[in-house]
Amino acid sequence: MADQFAQIAEIPKEFLRDGTLFINRCTKPDKREFIKISQAVGIGFVVMGVIGYIVKIIHIPINNILVGAA
Template sequence: MSDTFQELADIPKDFVRDGMMFVNRCTKPDKREFLKISQAVGVGFVVMGAIGYFVKLIHIPVNNVLVG
């Protein structure tokens, strides 16, 4: 019974220890890396916006033909 309780008590300790090790290994991106990530996100927004626009552009006339 004591071993089971000890194992359950160790789970949060291990989680916090692993989390602290992860945070300590992480580094902030430098300026060049940040710009690359920002550009990739921007291109993704533009591409997804364009896809959504064209889908809506096609959906409206098709919907009017089916409904009207």
């Protein structure tokens, strides 16, 4: 019974230790790295927007053909 309690009590301690190690390894990005990340995210937004626009452009005529202009 004491062993089970010790194992249960060890879980939060291990979590806090792992979390502390992770936070200590983390660093803020420098200016160059931040700009690269921002550019990658911006390009992703543009690409997803273009794909969505193309799908919408294709979907509207197909929907009108299938449903018909009632």
